């Protein structure tokens with residue numbers, strides 16, 4: 001305690017001898033431009049090579065893009081004016097999309113909580129529990145929602161239910177990792193005090209850990225919901241319900257006015273949600 | 286009857302620091318004992334050993350003739366439940382309500398399933414509110430714990446410990462984080478409640494005058510050993526001066542070493 005008081009460093013005796021004579025040199029040395037190290041050069045060459053390879057493998061070419069510009073302009077031009085007759089359908093399907101996203105997020109988060117508790121070192125100190133859970137979570141987290149959607153469409157058939165399951169599973173594994181990290185940064189003093197009253201671990205989770213971390217968890221959940229609305233708008237492309245199904249169909253029918261209406265509805269909803277959730281998150285934390 | 290008994294307790298931290306050397310202390314039912322000593326004397330380490338939070342390297346600690354170190358599972362939890370703890374930094378759930386913080390002390394004997402949904406029996410809730418009222422927080426029951434002042438927070442922590450209906454109350458520097466005027470008030474509340482509940486208490490304190498005012502017995506510690514263990518009346522100024530002697534010098538020496546390193 002007392003040792004931390006006047007701990008004023010007195011570095012004077014060491015520094016004075018080598019200061020005066022080399023000062024000029026020192027400044028010039030530091031001011032000189034540094035030649036990039038071989039590591040930096042190799043890295044730069046590597047990045048250029050990677051970019052070259054990835055663009056050729058996708059058929060990316062400047063001239064094709066320039067040649068294509070009129071087509072793009074034509075496409076966009078045909079999207080105007082938006083077809084307002086499409087609006088009621090688009091709105092209805094947007095509600096379905098929101099339903100998929102919200103239901104999937106809620107159930108996904110509920111599934112994520114037990115997973116994340118198992119993956120948090122301070123809750124389950126046994127390394128085998130934590131490591132097994134982390135491996136499982138990391139493997140399944142790598143599967144994109146659209147793939148889950150394909151899977152569930154073949155399992156439960158076309159429609160919104162498959163989409164909801166896809167969002168739920170994707171969220172569960174994605175959020176499990178986030179929550180585990182949140183739990184591991186928790187202040188454990190109240191947790192330890194509760195343990196010393198004889199409370200069970202499950203009770204400590206319900207009475208100490210979750211109340212402490214709920215605002216952070218809620219704020220991440222809102223962020224995830226944002227992403228899930230976007231993902232749910234696409235699920236229809238593989239037949240898993242939502243507005244994407246209609247978008248796909250209108251594109252095939254070359255009904256570009258209707259396409260525009262759908263895009264505008266998605267745009268408005270996603271942006272509104274974005275504003276809403278960032279507002280709520282600011283008030284929360 | 287002896288409520289707390291430590292016999293030849295030696296404690297070494299994993300890094301090799303020997304914090305306690307052959308400490309033997311006995312506390313009788315209804316006694317209020319203060320532990321005094323300079324910084325680093327081992328008071329907090331002794332508190333942890335008494336509370337069963339650390340296991341002595343050698344020697345035994347028995348609370349009501351039970352050695353916590355030998356217990357596992359349910360028996361261990363119930364043994365913990367009979368010892369109420371108060372920490373220097375309160376250790377509350379800041380975002381939870383005052384009432385919910387106190388109810389934590391009832392969890393060990395509550396229904397393990399329904400309590401997960403924060404459903405506690407009428408009896409538990411009544412006890413919690415009653416204790417809060419008795420420490421002067423009747424108006425604060427529904428407030429968030431982190432909206433309270435330091436002195437109020439420590440009273441919540443006290444109510445949590447008392448809601449366990451413990452035999453023994455242990456406190457580690459319960460008022461070191463409070464300014465002197467508040468500190469005296471909180472210590473008085475602790476001691477009043479301990480007397481009203483007929484408990485036995487061991488309080489680590491840093492303030493000699495507070496210790497003299499509230500304790501029946503004072504244990505003086507220094508460098509991990511018990512230097513004296515006497516009724517308050519026999520603790521002289523000379524003994525206390527010896528106990529804290531050279532504390533300033535020792536700190537300065539430590540600092541010189543630190544700078545040299």
Ligand SMILES: Nc1ncnc2c1ncn2[C@@H]1O[C@H](COP(=O)(O)OP(=O)(O)OP(=O)(O)O)[C@@H](O)[C@H]1O
Nearest residue numbers: 298300302303304323324325326327328329330331
């Ligand atoms: N976790 C730890 N690891 C290693 N050494 C520790 C640890 N905690 C305490 N010590 C050392 O054990 C000795 C006793 O510490 P302890 O905290 O019990 O003293 P204290 O009497 O409570 O002091 P204070 O009045 O400053 O709280 C000290 O030398 C301290 O540096």
Ligand SMILES: [Mg+2]
Nearest residue numbers: 328329330458
């Ligand atoms: Mg201490």
